[in-house]
Amino acid sequence: VSLRIAALGLLAQHPGSGYDLLRRFEMSMANVWPATQSQLYGELNKLASAGQIEVSDIGPRGRKEYRVTDSGRAELLRWITDPSADPPSRHPELLRVFLLNQIPVDAARKYVLAFAEQAEAELARLADLRDSITWDDEPPADFYGRAALEYGLRGAAMEADWARWLLSAIDEGTQAQK
Amino acid sequence: VSLRIAALGLLAQHPGSGYDLLRRFEMSMANVWPATQSQLYGELNKLASAGQIEVSDIGPRGRKEYRVTDSGRAELLRWITDPSADPPSRHPELLRVFLLNQIPVDAARKYVLAFAEQAEAELARLADLRDSITWDDEPPADFYGRAALEYGLRGAAMEADWARWLLSAIDEGTQAQK
DNA sequence: AGAGGCATGTAAGGGGTTACATGATTTC
DNA sequence: GAAATCATGTAACCCCTTACATGCCTCT
Numbered sequence: 001v002s003l004r005i006a007a008l009g010l011l012a013q014h015p016g017s018g019y020d021l022l023r024r025f026e027m028s029m030a031n032v033w034p035a036t037q038s039q040l041y042g043e044l045n046k047l048a049s050a051g052q053i054e055v056s057d058i059g060p061r062g063r064k065e066y067r068v069t070d071s072g073r074a075e076l077l078r079w080i081t082d083p084s085a086d087p088p089s090r091h092p093e094l095l096r097v098f099l100l101n102q103i104p105v106d107a108a109r110k111y112v113l114a115f116a117e118q119a120e121a122e123l124a125r126l127a128d129l130r131d132s133i134t135w136d137d138e139p140p141a142d143f144y145g146r147a148a149l150e151y152g153l154r155g156a157a158m159e160a161d162w163a164r165w166l167l168s169a170i171d172e173g174t175q176a177q178k
Numbered sequence: 179v180s181l182r183i184a185a186l187g188l189l190a191q192h193p194g195s196g197y198d199l200l201r202r203f204e205m206s207m208a209n210v211w212p213a214t215q216s217q218l219y220g221e222l223n224k225l226a227s228a229g230q231i232e233v234s235d236i237g238p239r240g241r242k243e244y245r246v247t248d249s250g251r252a253e254l255l256r257w258i259t260d261p262s263a264d265p266p267s268r269h270p271e272l273l274r275v276f277l278l279n280q281i282p283v284d285a286a287r288k289y290v291l292a293f294a295e296q297a298e299a300e301l302a303r304l305a306d307l308r309d310s311i312t313w314d315d316e317p318p319a320d321f322y323g324r325a326a327l328e329y330g331l332r333g334a335a336m337e338a339d340w341a342r343w344l345l346s347a348i349d350e351g352t353q354a355q356k
Numbered sequence: 357a358g359a360g361g362c363a364t365g366t367a368a369g370g371g372g373t374t375a376c377a378t379g380a381t382t383t384c
Numbered sequence: 385g386a387a388a389t390c391a392t393g394t395a396a397c398c399c400c401t402t403a404c405a406t407g408c409c410t411c412t
Contacts, residue, residue: 002270002399009277019363032272039400041364061363061408080277081285083270083292087372087399092180092264094210094329099187099258100322107259108322114261143351144278144286147344151272151337158336159329166325173321180371197391217372219392239380239391265371265400362409373398381390 001085003035004043008052008068008076015056015067018044028145031152047072109170116163123156179263181213182221186230186246186254193234193245196222206323209330225250287348294341301334 006029010021018041025035044066047053052072057065068076079085093115100108130149135142184207188199196219203213222244225231230250235243246254257263271293278286308327313320 002268005277006273009273009280012277012280017363029273029276032269032276034266034268034400036401038365038402042366042399045365059363060410063363076277077281080274080281081289083274083289086270087268088212089267089269090180090212090265091210091267093261094326095184095187095207096258096261097322097326097329098207098210099183099190099254100325102187102190103255103258111259111261143347144275147278147347148272148275150343151275151340154336154340155333158332162329162332165328169321169325182371195391212372214373216374216393220371220394223393237391238382241391358412360409360411362407364406364408366405367403368401370401371399373396375395377394378392379390381388383388384386 001079002087003033003039004047005076005079006033006035007040007043008047008072011053011066011068012073012076015065017059017063017065019063020065032148105170105174109167112163112166112170116160116167119156119159119163123153123160126152126156179257180265181211181217182225183254183257184211184213185218185221186225186250189231189244189246190251190254193243195237195241195243197241198243210326283348283352287345290341290344290348294338294345297334297337297341301331301338304330304334 006025007021010016010024010029014024016024021044022037022040025040044053048055048066050071052069052075053066054069055064056067059065096111100111126149130146130153133142135146184203185199188194188202188207192202194202199222200215200218203218222231226233226244228249230247230253231244232247233242234245237243274289278289304327308324308331311320313324
């Protein structure tokens with residue numbers, strides 16, 4: 001209950017083959033939901049077995065174009081409107097923060113600095129992405145993709161701010177001990 | 179490479195049995211790294227086989243108290259200072275945002291509103307948590323736990339703001355169509 | 357004829373979840 | 385003596401990752 005939905009969603013927007021989906025993935029959802037080629041093909045077969053998608057056309061080299069069925073559309077709707085079954089989220093970065101007291105202060109400081117810089121780089125990357133796209137606004141279409149990007153921008157900014165704040169807190173602490 | 183580290187980290191802070199760790203988990207890292215009882219015991223056995231922890235004492239009902247070995251401490255240090263192997267993060271909530279154009283605007287709006295309320299509730303919960311703890315400050319000890327909490331607070335605030343922003347953007351869009 | 361892209365798949369292994377299984381000790 | 389808590393483990397199943405395997409079509 002996961003990539004399955006992402007594939008279903010992409011197909012609902014437009015039918016296509018596994019290969020097509022892979023490329024559409026890279027350009028839209030890959031930032032929020034990475035997936036590998038292997039896995040995608042597997043999920044497509046499972047979706048087909050479950051009757052949520054069906055082959056609409058067969059092309060050149062064994063190419064199978066899929067399309068969503070009514071059952072698939074229903075499942076998609078169900079998932080979108082029911083966040084209760086979402087898997088719990090894991091934050092390796094925060095787990096690391098919990099463990100920072102296990103290493104020397106200067107190593108910890110170095111990590112936090114790298115974290116800040118990484119967040120700032122991500123912020124710049126997303127800002128570029130935003131500026132490089134010509135948005136076709138209003139509720140359907142790109143609207144929600146843009147909203148997701150905005151989330152990313154705000155998240156990166158928050159992470160950078162937080163890391164900078166933590167850095168000064170660390171510096172104050174070490175200062176006090178002198 | 180994951181829960182393994184969390185367990186190693188907890189043991190590095192203080193030796194204990196699987197059962198002990200389970201409870202310490204709930205109180206500290208469970209927010210950033212959920213784990214089940216089953217899994218924890220499994221990881222402890224793997225850590226022991228790998229020589230990264232060892233049984234330091236055997237208690238009443240088959241209770242095994244573990245302690246970190248030098249090899250384990252080295253591994254912990256390695257992990258903490260090397261974020262490059264972190265697993266990619268997945269955001270079901272954002273995947274859902276990408277798919278919001280598949281459902282009626284009012285259903286989408288309802289979801290975003292629920293998201294905002296959930297973020298606000300989380301913010302309140304974390305604020306309570308912060309106020310309910312007596313912090314034993316300065317770099318070692320609770321310092322980093324507090325920093326992680328601060329991250330959570332800022333993240334929840336950012337999510338709430340973002341969702342409210344998205345709500346007004348949706349409303350403007352639907353307004354314009356009348 | 358060969359290169360590059362199109363197109364799909366299998367196998368092995370790690371990490372995580374849920375549910376079940378079992379028994380010893382303490383407390384009332 | 386019964387109930388709660390301490391304490392550890394197994395089995396089945398799903399999701400994900402990496403690496404490998406295979407072959408067709410188009411273009412130059």
